[in-house]
Amino acid sequence: MNKEENWYEDFSIEGFQTDLISWFENEQRILPWRENKDPYRVWVSEIMLQQTKVDTVIPYYNRFMELFPTTKHLAEAEEERVLKAWEGLGYYSRARNLQAAVREVVERYGGTVPNDPEKIANLKGVGPYTTGAISSIAYDLPEPAVDGNVMRVLSRVFFITEDIAKQKTRKLFEEIVRTIISKDNPSAFNQGLMELGALICTPKSPSCLLCPVQEHCKAFAEGVEDELPIKSKKKAPRPLAMAAIILTDEADNIVIHRRPESGLLANLWELPNHETQNGGADQHEQLKSFLHDEYSLHVTIGEHIANLEHIFSHIKWNIAVYVGKLNKQFAMRDDLRIVNKKELEKYPFPVSHQKIIASYYR
DNA sequence: AAATCGTGGGG
DNA sequence: TCCCCAAGATT
Numbered sequence: 001m002n003k004e005e006n007w008y009e010d011f012s013i014e015g016f017q018t019d020l021i022s023w024f025e026n027e028q029r030i031l032p033w034r035e036n037k038d039p040y041r042v043w044v045s046e047i048m049l050q051q052t053k054v055d056t057v058i059p060y061y062n063r064f065m066e067l068f069p070t071t072k073h074l075a076e077a078e079e080e081r082v083l084k085a086w087e088g089l090g091y092y093s094r095a096r097n098l099q100a101a102v103r104e105v106v107e108r109y110g111g112t113v114p115n116d117p118e119k120i121a122n123l124k125g126v127g128p129y130t131t132g133a134i135s136s137i138a139y140d141l142p143e144p145a146v147d148g149n150v151m152r153v154l155s156r157v158f159f160i161t162e163d164i165a166k167q168k169t170r171k172l173f174e175e176i177v178r179t180i181i182s183k184d185n186p187s188a189f190n191q192g193l194m195e196l197g198a199l200i201c202t203p204k205s206p207s208c209l210l211c212p213v214q215e216h217c218k219a220f221a222e223g224v225e226d227e228l229p230i231k232s233k234k235k236a237p238r239p240l241a242m243a244a245i246i247l248t249d250e251a252d253n254i255v256i257h258r259r260p261e262s263g264l265l266a267n268l269w270e271l272p273n274h275e276t277q278n279g280g281a282d283q284h285e286q287l288k289s290f291l292h293d294e295y296s297l298h299v300t301i302g303e304h305i306a307n308l309e310h311i312f313s314h315i316k317w318n319i320a321v322y323v324g325k326l327n328k329q330f331a332m333r334d335d336l337r338i339v340n341k342k343e344l345e346k347y348p349f350p351v352s353h354q355k356i357i358a359s360y361y362r
Numbered sequence: 363a364a365a366t367c368g369t370g371g372g373g
Numbered sequence: 374t375c376c377c378c379a380a381g382a383t384t
Contacts, residue, residue, distance in 0.1 A: 051367095204377090367382090
Protein backbone atom coordinates (compact mmCIF):
# COMPACT_ATOMS: atom_id res chain seq x y z
CA MET A 1 0.00 0.00 0.00
CA ASN A 2 1.65 3.17 -1.13
CA LYS A 3 -0.95 5.59 -2.40
CA GLU A 4 0.04 9.14 -1.73
CA GLU A 5 -3.43 10.06 -0.46
CA ASN A 6 -3.24 7.84 2.58
CA TRP A 7 0.39 7.78 3.59
CA TYR A 8 -0.68 9.29 6.91
CA GLU A 9 -3.78 7.22 7.53
CA ASP A 10 -4.13 6.44 11.25
CA PHE A 11 -1.03 8.52 11.96
CA SER A 12 -0.92 10.79 14.98
CA ILE A 13 1.10 13.82 13.99
CA GLU A 14 1.05 15.27 17.50
CA GLY A 15 2.06 11.99 19.10
CA PHE A 16 4.90 11.51 16.63
CA GLN A 17 6.19 15.05 17.19
CA THR A 18 6.10 14.68 20.97
CA ASP A 19 7.81 11.30 21.02
CA LEU A 20 10.49 12.32 18.53
CA ILE A 21 11.30 15.69 20.08
CA SER A 22 11.41 14.50 23.67
CA TRP A 23 13.68 11.64 22.63
CA PHE A 24 15.95 14.09 20.82
CA GLU A 25 16.07 16.49 23.75
CA ASN A 26 17.14 13.64 26.05
CA GLU A 27 19.40 11.56 23.83
CA GLN A 28 21.06 13.92 21.37
CA ARG A 29 24.82 13.70 21.09
CA ILE A 30 26.98 16.54 22.30
CA LEU A 31 28.53 17.94 19.12
CA PRO A 32 30.62 21.07 18.57
CA TRP A 33 28.11 22.63 16.18
CA ARG A 34 25.39 22.27 18.80
CA GLU A 35 27.11 24.61 21.25
CA ASN A 36 25.00 27.50 20.00
CA LYS A 37 22.80 28.48 17.06
CA ASP A 38 25.16 30.86 15.30
CA PRO A 39 23.92 30.54 11.70
CA TYR A 40 27.48 30.59 10.35
CA ARG A 41 28.49 27.71 12.63
CA VAL A 42 25.39 25.76 11.64
CA TRP A 43 26.11 26.48 8.00
CA VAL A 44 29.71 25.29 8.12
CA SER A 45 28.67 22.11 9.91
CA GLU A 46 25.98 21.34 7.37
CA ILE A 47 28.35 21.74 4.45
CA MET A 48 30.98 19.54 6.08
CA LEU A 49 28.40 16.90 6.96
CA GLN A 50 27.25 16.49 3.37
CA GLN A 51 28.00 12.86 2.51
CA THR A 52 30.44 12.75 5.41
CA LYS A 53 30.23 11.00 8.77
CA VAL A 54 29.99 12.91 12.04
CA ASP A 55 33.14 11.32 13.47
CA THR A 56 35.11 12.39 10.41
CA VAL A 57 33.80 15.94 10.53
CA ILE A 58 34.37 16.77 14.20
CA PRO A 59 38.15 17.43 14.11
CA TYR A 60 37.88 19.29 10.79
CA TYR A 61 35.05 21.41 12.15
CA ASN A 62 36.96 22.36 15.28
CA ARG A 63 40.07 23.33 13.34
CA PHE A 64 38.04 25.19 10.73
CA MET A 65 36.15 27.27 13.29
CA GLU A 66 39.42 28.09 15.01
CA LEU A 67 40.96 29.28 11.74
CA PHE A 68 37.82 31.01 10.44
CA PRO A 69 35.60 31.85 13.45
CA THR A 70 33.32 34.29 11.61
CA THR A 71 32.04 34.97 8.11
CA LYS A 72 34.46 37.88 7.88
CA HIS A 73 37.45 35.68 8.71
CA LEU A 74 36.48 33.15 6.04
CA ALA A 75 35.65 35.84 3.49
CA GLU A 76 39.08 37.40 3.85
CA ALA A 77 41.07 34.16 3.85
CA GLU A 78 43.11 32.95 0.90
CA GLU A 79 41.39 30.12 -0.90
CA GLU A 80 44.46 27.94 -0.58
CA ARG A 81 44.31 28.17 3.21
CA VAL A 82 40.66 27.13 3.09
CA LEU A 83 41.43 24.17 0.86
CA LYS A 84 44.28 23.21 3.17
CA ALA A 85 41.84 23.21 6.08
CA TRP A 86 39.57 21.00 3.98
CA GLU A 87 42.36 18.65 2.90
CA GLY A 88 41.24 15.05 3.34
CA LEU A 89 37.54 15.84 3.77
CA GLY A 90 36.75 15.37 0.08
CA TYR A 91 34.28 17.07 -2.24
CA TYR A 92 36.47 20.15 -2.32
CA SER A 93 34.01 22.27 -4.26
CA ARG A 94 32.12 22.42 -0.97
CA ALA A 95 34.95 24.49 0.50
CA ARG A 96 35.24 26.79 -2.49
CA ASN A 97 31.47 27.26 -2.78
CA LEU A 98 31.24 27.91 0.95
CA GLN A 99 33.84 30.63 0.78
CA ALA A 100 32.24 32.21 -2.28
CA ALA A 101 28.86 32.20 -0.54
CA VAL A 102 30.30 33.60 2.68
CA ARG A 103 31.87 36.42 0.68
CA GLU A 104 28.45 37.15 -0.75
CA VAL A 105 26.92 37.16 2.74
CA VAL A 106 29.56 39.62 3.90
CA GLU A 107 29.08 41.91 0.93
CA ARG A 108 25.31 41.76 0.56
CA TYR A 109 24.09 41.00 4.07
CA GLY A 110 26.73 42.59 6.29
CA GLY A 111 28.18 39.25 7.31
CA THR A 112 25.01 37.70 8.75
CA VAL A 113 23.19 34.83 7.06
CA PRO A 114 19.79 36.19 6.02
CA ASN A 115 16.76 34.94 7.96
CA ASP A 116 14.97 33.94 4.77
CA PRO A 117 14.92 30.48 3.13
CA GLU A 118 14.73 31.92 -0.38
CA LYS A 119 17.87 33.99 0.14
CA ILE A 120 19.63 31.13 1.87
CA ALA A 121 18.76 28.80 -1.01
CA ASN A 122 20.46 31.15 -3.47
CA LEU A 123 23.82 30.86 -1.77
CA LYS A 124 26.41 28.85 -3.67
CA GLY A 125 26.69 25.27 -2.49
CA VAL A 126 23.45 25.50 -0.52
CA GLY A 127 20.80 23.17 -1.91
CA PRO A 128 17.35 22.10 -0.69
CA TYR A 129 18.60 20.11 2.30
CA THR A 130 21.05 22.70 3.60
CA THR A 131 18.51 25.49 3.11
CA GLY A 132 16.08 23.66 5.35
CA ALA A 133 18.75 22.75 7.89
CA ILE A 134 20.00 26.32 8.32
CA SER A 135 16.47 27.75 8.30
CA SER A 136 15.16 25.37 10.94
CA ILE A 137 18.19 24.95 13.19
CA ALA A 138 19.47 28.53 13.21
CA TYR A 139 16.21 30.43 12.70
CA ASP A 140 13.46 28.08 13.92
CA LEU A 141 11.64 28.21 10.61
CA PRO A 142 9.42 25.18 9.82
CA GLU A 143 11.24 24.18 6.63
CA PRO A 144 11.89 20.55 5.64
CA ALA A 145 15.51 19.36 5.75
CA VAL A 146 15.41 16.07 3.92
CA ASP A 147 18.65 14.12 3.87
CA GLY A 148 19.36 10.41 3.59
CA ASN A 149 18.47 9.84 7.24
CA VAL A 150 15.11 11.50 6.89
CA MET A 151 14.23 9.54 3.76
CA ARG A 152 15.23 6.27 5.42
CA VAL A 153 13.30 7.00 8.63
CA LEU A 154 10.17 8.20 6.87
CA SER A 155 10.30 5.39 4.30
CA ARG A 156 9.96 3.04 7.24
CA VAL A 157 7.49 5.04 9.28
CA PHE A 158 5.10 5.37 6.34
CA PHE A 159 6.09 2.26 4.37
CA ILE A 160 7.09 4.28 1.32
CA THR A 161 8.66 2.26 -1.49
CA GLU A 162 9.87 5.01 -3.80
CA ASP A 163 13.55 4.70 -4.78
CA ILE A 164 15.38 7.15 -2.51
CA ALA A 165 18.38 7.16 -4.86
CA LYS A 166 16.30 9.10 -7.40
CA GLN A 167 16.45 12.87 -7.12
CA LYS A 168 12.73 13.50 -7.47
CA THR A 169 11.93 11.26 -4.51
CA ARG A 170 13.21 13.93 -2.14
CA LYS A 171 10.29 16.17 -3.06
CA LEU A 172 7.79 13.58 -1.85
CA PHE A 173 9.47 13.53 1.54
CA GLU A 174 9.63 17.31 1.68
CA GLU A 175 5.86 17.44 1.28
CA ILE A 176 5.45 14.86 4.04
CA VAL A 177 7.73 16.83 6.37
CA ARG A 178 5.83 20.04 5.65
CA THR A 179 2.74 18.24 6.93
CA ILE A 180 4.18 16.60 10.04
CA ILE A 181 6.88 19.06 11.13
CA SER A 182 6.45 20.68 14.54
CA LYS A 183 5.77 24.39 14.12
CA ASP A 184 6.74 24.89 17.76
CA ASN A 185 10.16 23.29 17.45
CA PRO A 186 11.15 22.65 13.85
CA SER A 187 14.81 22.57 14.87
CA ALA A 188 14.42 19.65 17.27
CA PHE A 189 12.02 17.94 14.89
CA ASN A 190 14.38 18.01 11.90
CA GLN A 191 17.46 17.21 13.95
CA GLY A 192 15.49 14.51 15.75
CA LEU A 193 14.67 12.76 12.48
CA MET A 194 18.34 12.83 11.47
CA GLU A 195 19.60 11.82 14.92
CA LEU A 196 17.12 8.96 14.95
CA GLY A 197 18.42 7.83 11.57
CA ALA A 198 21.99 8.00 12.79
CA LEU A 199 21.52 6.26 16.16
CA ILE A 200 18.43 4.04 15.99
CA CYS A 201 16.86 3.79 12.54
CA THR A 202 20.15 2.78 10.92
CA PRO A 203 20.53 1.43 7.38
CA LYS A 204 21.29 -2.08 8.61
CA SER A 205 19.87 -3.76 11.72
CA PRO A 206 17.78 -0.83 12.99
CA SER A 207 17.23 -0.86 16.76
CA CYS A 208 13.45 -0.88 16.60
CA LEU A 209 13.12 -2.11 20.17
CA LEU A 210 14.75 1.11 21.37
CA CYS A 211 12.90 3.38 18.96
CA PRO A 212 10.94 6.26 20.46
CA VAL A 213 8.53 6.30 17.50
CA GLN A 214 8.13 2.54 17.18
CA GLU A 215 4.37 2.74 17.78
CA HIS A 216 4.08 5.16 14.83
CA CYS A 217 6.07 3.01 12.43
CA LYS A 218 4.28 1.13 9.70
CA ALA A 219 7.36 -0.84 8.64
CA PHE A 220 7.83 -2.14 12.18
CA ALA A 221 4.17 -3.06 12.40
CA GLU A 222 4.51 -5.03 9.18
CA GLY A 223 7.93 -6.44 10.08
CA VAL A 224 9.54 -5.04 6.94
CA GLU A 225 12.00 -2.52 8.41
CA ASP A 226 14.91 -4.46 6.89
CA GLU A 227 13.42 -4.16 3.39
CA LEU A 228 13.26 -0.37 3.53
CA PRO A 229 14.19 2.02 2.17
CA ILE A 230 14.30 1.01 -1.47
CA LYS A 231 17.55 2.29 -2.94
CA SER A 232 18.97 1.48 -6.37
CA LYS A 233 22.66 0.65 -6.62
CA LYS A 234 25.40 2.88 -7.93
CA LYS A 235 27.83 1.97 -10.66
CA ALA A 236 31.27 0.74 -9.77
CA PRO A 237 34.12 3.23 -10.31
CA ARG A 238 35.90 2.78 -13.63
CA PRO A 239 39.62 2.04 -13.49
CA LEU A 240 42.15 4.53 -14.82
CA ALA A 241 45.86 3.81 -15.09
CA MET A 242 48.21 6.66 -14.36
CA ALA A 243 51.82 7.36 -13.57
CA ALA A 244 52.96 9.95 -11.01
CA ILE A 245 56.46 11.10 -10.21
CA ILE A 246 58.44 12.46 -7.32
CA LEU A 247 60.59 14.79 -9.35
CA THR A 248 63.50 16.38 -7.53
CA ASP A 249 66.41 18.71 -8.22
CA GLU A 250 69.92 18.61 -6.72
CA ALA A 251 68.67 20.27 -3.53
CA ASP A 252 65.91 17.67 -3.13
CA ASN A 253 63.14 20.16 -3.88
CA ILE A 254 59.99 18.58 -5.33
CA VAL A 255 58.05 19.66 -8.41
CA ILE A 256 54.32 20.12 -7.83
CA HIS A 257 51.47 21.07 -10.15
CA ARG A 258 48.18 22.83 -9.48
CA ARG A 259 45.10 21.13 -10.90
CA PRO A 260 42.58 23.07 -13.02
CA GLU A 261 40.04 25.30 -11.29
CA SER A 262 37.16 23.02 -12.22
CA GLY A 263 36.54 19.31 -12.20
CA LEU A 264 38.01 16.60 -10.03
CA LEU A 265 40.07 17.89 -7.07
CA ALA A 266 39.85 21.40 -8.49
CA ASN A 267 42.66 23.79 -7.46
CA LEU A 268 44.41 21.20 -5.36
CA TRP A 269 48.12 20.57 -5.90
CA GLU A 270 49.53 17.24 -7.00
CA LEU A 271 52.65 15.42 -8.07
CA PRO A 272 53.14 15.60 -11.82
CA ASN A 273 51.14 12.75 -13.28
CA HIS A 274 49.53 11.53 -16.45
CA GLU A 275 46.96 9.00 -17.55
CA THR A 276 48.70 6.06 -19.23
CA GLN A 277 47.46 3.79 -21.99
CA ASN A 278 47.59 0.11 -22.91
CA GLY A 279 48.41 -1.37 -19.53
CA GLY A 280 51.65 0.56 -19.45
CA ALA A 281 54.66 -1.49 -20.46
CA ASP A 282 56.19 1.88 -21.34
CA GLN A 283 54.49 3.92 -18.63
CA HIS A 284 57.64 5.83 -17.79
CA GLU A 285 58.12 6.75 -21.46
CA GLN A 286 54.57 8.09 -21.64
CA LEU A 287 55.20 10.06 -18.47
CA LYS A 288 58.47 11.48 -19.78
CA SER A 289 56.83 12.61 -23.00
CA PHE A 290 53.98 14.21 -21.11
CA LEU A 291 56.31 16.13 -18.80
CA HIS A 292 58.24 17.38 -21.79
CA ASP A 293 55.30 18.26 -24.02
CA GLU A 294 52.93 19.74 -21.45
CA TYR A 295 55.25 21.14 -18.77
CA SER A 296 58.49 21.64 -20.75
CA LEU A 297 60.34 19.61 -18.14
CA HIS A 298 63.44 17.65 -19.10
CA VAL A 299 63.73 14.72 -16.77
CA THR A 300 65.40 11.41 -16.17
CA ILE A 301 62.88 8.88 -14.99
CA GLY A 302 64.23 6.70 -12.21
CA GLU A 303 62.94 3.77 -10.26
CA HIS A 304 59.34 2.58 -10.12
CA ILE A 305 58.94 2.68 -6.35
CA ALA A 306 55.28 1.84 -5.69
CA ASN A 307 51.80 1.16 -6.93
CA LEU A 308 48.89 2.89 -5.25
CA GLU A 309 45.12 2.78 -5.54
CA HIS A 310 42.92 5.82 -5.08
CA ILE A 311 39.20 5.17 -5.25
CA PHE A 312 36.76 8.01 -5.86
CA SER A 313 32.99 7.74 -6.20
CA HIS A 314 33.18 7.22 -9.96
CA ILE A 315 36.86 6.61 -10.80
CA LYS A 316 39.56 4.29 -9.55
CA TRP A 317 43.08 5.55 -10.07
CA ASN A 318 45.78 2.93 -10.35
CA ILE A 319 48.88 4.99 -9.79
CA ALA A 320 52.38 3.82 -10.67
CA VAL A 321 54.80 5.96 -8.68
CA TYR A 322 58.23 6.84 -10.03
CA VAL A 323 61.12 8.91 -8.80
CA GLY A 324 63.00 11.14 -11.21
CA LYS A 325 65.57 13.89 -11.59
CA LEU A 326 65.09 17.31 -13.10
CA ASN A 327 67.79 17.90 -15.70
CA LYS A 328 67.35 21.46 -16.82
CA GLN A 329 66.48 24.86 -15.48
CA PHE A 330 62.98 25.10 -14.15
CA ALA A 331 60.60 27.02 -16.43
CA MET A 332 58.34 29.28 -14.40
CA ARG A 333 54.61 28.70 -14.67
CA ASP A 334 51.66 29.67 -12.51
CA ASP A 335 50.58 26.08 -12.00
CA LEU A 336 54.06 24.61 -11.59
CA ARG A 337 56.37 25.06 -8.62
CA ILE A 338 59.41 23.47 -7.10
CA VAL A 339 59.32 23.50 -3.32
CA ASN A 340 61.13 22.07 -0.32
CA LYS A 341 59.74 19.81 2.36
CA LYS A 342 58.82 22.69 4.66
CA GLU A 343 57.02 24.65 1.96
CA LEU A 344 54.97 21.59 1.01
CA GLU A 345 53.05 21.93 4.26
CA LYS A 346 50.94 24.81 3.06
CA TYR A 347 49.80 23.19 -0.18
CA PRO A 348 46.56 21.18 -0.23
CA PHE A 349 46.94 17.74 -1.85
CA PRO A 350 44.60 14.85 -2.63
CA VAL A 351 44.96 12.03 -0.12
CA SER A 352 46.75 9.69 -2.50
CA HIS A 353 49.44 12.27 -3.24
CA GLN A 354 49.79 13.09 0.46
CA LYS A 355 50.56 9.45 1.04
CA ILE A 356 53.15 9.31 -1.71
CA ILE A 357 54.91 12.40 -0.40
CA ALA A 358 54.80 11.13 3.19
CA SER A 359 56.32 7.81 2.19
CA TYR A 360 59.08 9.56 0.25
CA TYR A 361 60.16 11.52 3.32
CA ARG A 362 59.87 8.53 5.64
C1' DA B 363 17.86 12.28 -15.35
C1' DA B 364 22.10 10.82 -14.84
C1' DA B 365 27.02 12.04 -13.92
C1' DT B 366 30.17 14.22 -11.42
C1' DC B 367 32.40 15.22 -7.24
C1' DG B 368 36.25 12.28 -2.05
C1' DT B 369 37.16 9.80 1.65
C1' DG B 370 37.35 6.50 5.48
C1' DG B 371 35.04 3.03 7.96
C1' DG B 372 32.05 -1.02 8.73
C1' DG B 373 29.84 -5.45 7.80
C1' DT C 374 38.00 -8.40 -0.53
C1' DC C 375 34.33 -5.95 -1.84
C1' DC C 376 30.43 -3.36 -1.37
C1' DC C 377 27.89 -0.11 1.00
C1' DC C 378 27.49 3.71 3.40
C1' DA C 379 27.51 9.20 5.23
C1' DA C 380 23.51 15.80 7.80
C1' DG C 381 24.00 16.53 -1.08
C1' DA C 382 24.91 20.09 -4.69
C1' DT C 383 25.86 21.08 -9.30
C1' DT C 384 25.76 20.47 -14.16
